[in-house]
Amino acid sequence: MGGFRLLFCLALAASSVVLACANSRRSTPAGEERRVVTLALPRPPAPGETVILRVTTGALPRGARVVVRLTDGEVLGAVSPFGVLPGRKAGPSMIPLPEKAMANGKVQLVLEVEEKGQPPGRAPTRKEVEAVDLVFVPVTGQ
Amino acid sequence: MSEKFSTPPFSRRRFLAGTATAALASALPRDLLFAQPAPKAAKFRRLNLSDPKAAPMLASYQKAITAMLALPPTDPRNWYRNSFTHLLDCPHGNWWFFVWHRGYLGWFEETCRQLSGDPNFALPYWDWTVEPRVPASFFTGVLNPSNPAYIASFAAFKSTFTAPVNAFWKSLTPMQVKELQLRGFNSVADFWSAVPGMFFPPSQVRTLTQANPNFDTVTKKAVSLPTVLAGLQPKTFLDFGSAKAANHSQSTGFGIIEGQPHNNVHNNIGGFMGDFLSPVDPLFFMHHSNIDRLWDVWTRKQLKLHLPTLPTGADLTAWSREPFLFYIDAAGKPVGQNKAGDYATIGQFNYDYQPGSGESIVPKLAAALAAQSAKLFTATVQSSALVFSKRATSVVKVPADVINQASTEQGPTLFARVTIQPPADARNLRFEVFVNAPEGAEVGPDDPHFAGSFEFFGSHHHLEGPVTFDMPLSPALRGMRSANLLKAEAPLQVHVVPRAKGAAPKALAPTVRVQNLVVGTF
Numbered sequence: 001m002g003g004f005r006l007l008f009c010l011a012l013a014a015s016s017v018v019l020a021c022a023n024s025r026r027s028t029p030a031g032e033e034r035r036v037v038t039l040a041l042p043r044p045p046a047p048g049e050t051v052i053l054r055v056t057t058g059a060l061p062r063g064a065r066v067v068v069r070l071t072d073g074e075v076l077g078a079v080s081p082f083g084v085l086p087g088r089k090a091g092p093s094m095i096p097l098p099e100k101a102m103a104n105g106k107v108q109l110v111l112e113v114e115e116k117g118q119p120p121g122r123a124p125t126r127k128e129v130e131a132v133d134l135v136f137v138p139v140t141g142q
Numbered sequence: 143m144s145e146k147f148s149t150p151p152f153s154r155r156r157f158l159a160g161t162a163t164a165a166l167a168s169a170l171p172r173d174l175l176f177a178q179p180a181p182k183a184a185k186f187r188r189l190n191l192s193d194p195k196a197a198p199m200l201a202s203y204q205k206a207i208t209a210m211l212a213l214p215p216t217d218p219r220n221w222y223r224n225s226f227t228h229l230l231d232c233p234h235g236n237w238w239f240f241v242w243h244r245g246y247l248g249w250f251e252e253t254c255r256q257l258s259g260d261p262n263f264a265l266p267y268w269d270w271t272v273e274p275r276v277p278a279s280f281f282t283g284v285l286n287p288s289n290p291a292y293i294a295s296f297a298a299f300k301s302t303f304t305a306p307v308n309a310f311w312k313s314l315t316p317m318q319v320k321e322l323q324l325r326g327f328n329s330v331a332d333f334w335s336a337v338p339g340m341f342f343p344p345s346q347v348r349t350l351t352q353a354n355p356n357f358d359t360v361t362k363k364a365v366s367l368p369t370v371l372a373g374l375q376p377k378t379f380l381d382f383g384s385a386k387a388a389n390h391s392q393s394t395g396f397g398i399i400e401g402q403p404h405n406n407v408h409n410n411i412g413g414f415m416g417d418f419l420s421p422v423d424p425l426f427f428m429h430h431s432n433i434d435r436l437w438d439v440w441t442r443k444q445l446k447l448h449l450p451t452l453p454t455g456a457d458l459t460a461w462s463r464e465p466f467l468f469y470i471d472a473a474g475k476p477v478g479q480n481k482a483g484d485y486a487t488i489g490q491f492n493y494d495y496q497p498g499s500g501e502s503i504v505p506k507l508a509a510a511l512a513a514q515s516a517k518l519f520t521a522t523v524q525s526s527a528l529v530f531s532k533r534a535t536s537v538v539k540v541p542a543d544v545i546n547q548a549s550t551e552q553g554p555t556l557f558a559r560v561t562i563q564p565p566a567d568a569r570n571l572r573f574e575v576f577v578n579a580p581e582g583a584e585v586g587p588d589d590p591h592f593a594g595s596f597e598f599f600g601s602h603h604h605l606e607g608p609v610t611f612d613m614p615l616s617p618a619l620r621g622m623r624s625a626n627l628l629k630a631e632a633p634l635q636v637h638v639v640p641r642a643k644g645a646a647p648k649a650l651a652p653t654v655r656v657q658n659l660v661v662g663t664f
Contacts, residue, residue, distance in 0.1 A: 052372075091394050
């Protein structure tokens with residue numbers, strides 16, 4: 001990937017270093033606190049660049065996916081591994097990021113794991129989502 | 143007439159000898175000039191499956207599937223045996239994803255042609271951006287894997303294929319064994335331990351049903367036009383395709399097209415489509431035909447923009463040499479083209495696509511490039527006289543966004559087209575070009591304001607008319623940007639400074655002047 005790593009926010013485990021995790025309210029369950037990720041954009045994208053979200057996942061339960069939404073509920077995309085050999089990590093997945101998601105140099109996201117036959121929307125574990133970051137990618141435009 | 147150009151060291155490779163206009167072509171790094179040849183009129187056309195014109199293709203597809211289901215399990219073209227090729231060899235989450243599936247579909251298409259008896263057969267594609275649901279036609283006949291022509295239970299499946307798989311395993315070449323070991327298939331036992339979770343009885347062949355064929359909200363987003371266009375935007379193969387890997391059984395990362403529409407469609411349909419035996423569901427080939435179409439769209443976009451269509455340099459070598467050893471041809475024999483590079487283009491498969499979603503990116507960007515190329519900004523020549531070591535300065539207002547784009551590695555190249563009336567004898571002269579050089583400052587080749595220089599080749603010149611040369615300014619702009627010296631909003635000053643070399647005349651004639659200067663991009 002032509003971009004470089006900007007900021008890594010392990011907002012997914014209490015023991016990890018949390019750089020910026022918003023909306024952590026005491027009244028919310030622990031899982032609620034950990035599913036919200038805030039990333040800082042160190043600079044605006046240069047002309048000919050776009051910002052893409054990179055979600056790095058470990059081994060997910062069979063049939064599970066990590067859905068990424070904006071805080072208003074709009075779906076941005078999902079990490080839905082396919083063709084990954086059993087026991088191996090899915091690795092990074094790229095998800096487009098609309099311009100409106102980058103308000104005031106920050107990107108705030110909600111990550112939830114959805115599993116077939118389970119109640120929707122649980123927070124991912126640290127092993128399921130290892131990292132979330134932003135990368136700059138040279139593009140030709142649309 | 144020929145001129146020689148030189149620039150600061152960081153960009154010297156871009157400027158070789160040649161004519162003034164040829165210098166612009168040579169300014170492109172060699173890798174940027176590498177491109178796939180534009181295809182001639184294709185023999186076969188892959189149609190949108192929902193186009194009524196595709197109905198005969200779907201009919202032929204059903205004939206081929208029926209024939210493949212009926213082939214003995216010892217025949218590598220048997221419907222299930224064909225899906226084993228995917229199970230044993232398919233790349234996912236790496237940069238061979240697109241190319242391996244192109245080869246897999248291409249050979250399968252030829253087999254369909256053979257077994258359907260339709261010499262014009264071409265795989266249709268499923269444009270899920272327009273049709274985000276399982277197409278109604280795929281709930282009928284053998285297009286539906288719950289049809290009785292399919293094997294109904296895993297027990298029957300295992301009974302049918304145990305002996306053929308054993309025989310297949312014994313026939314493997316050492317290279318094939320090595321490839322299978324990279325995937326964790328060390329023996330035939332590993333095969334049979336993997337398969338049970340991938341096989342589905344008729345009631346479970348798909349999660350989506352005729353009564354509920356629509357994608358869920360998340361998958362609709364994954365196949366939406368904004369997501370597809372975002373996936374087609376990257377400027378390099380490494381950003382468009384999925385991540386580099388050591389071998390094609392390694393998953394190292396999913397690009398947008400693979401990770402979003404490709405993966406989510408597979409998993410939302412579920413059943414066979416949710417795992418390595420996905421080619422058991424005839425939808426697989428419609429889905430991957432669309433994925434291959436999007437690679438073709440991206441490739442044609444790159445060609446229009448004169449950008450590379452494949453990995454470059456050493457990456458291209460590594461990518462091209464990856465062995466693909468399990469393809470079967472229409473006669474049921476192993477194919478001779480067994481490297482990734484053999485499928486870098488559509489090549490011998492000789493098909494093209496009816497336009498579909500995402501196609502708009504090709505003409506739109508090509509038009510933008512053409513408009514950009516045609517854009518020239520005329521400078522005001524403030525001081526035209528060319529006097530040794532003095533600046534002849536021209537000033538031009540170039541939009542800030544053009545300056546900003548041209549000062550990035552990925553942006554267009556900004557150039558100055560300078561027309562001068564040279565001296566009759568141009569021996570031992572060099573003309574240096576600066577951009578926005580501070581007044582009175584000495585500007586050498588290492589200075590960020592130094593754009594380059596040109597001089598005339600040959601020992602004896604007698605020049606009469608004016609001479610025009612193009613001098614790329616982008617390297618200087620990038621240097622100025624790095625040094626925080628670039629003011630994109632300010633007018634651009636382009637200075638031409640003649641220098642004497644060796645036995646040059648002591649002064650230049652008053653007729654030696656800058657006549658005209660324009661700035662443009664390409």
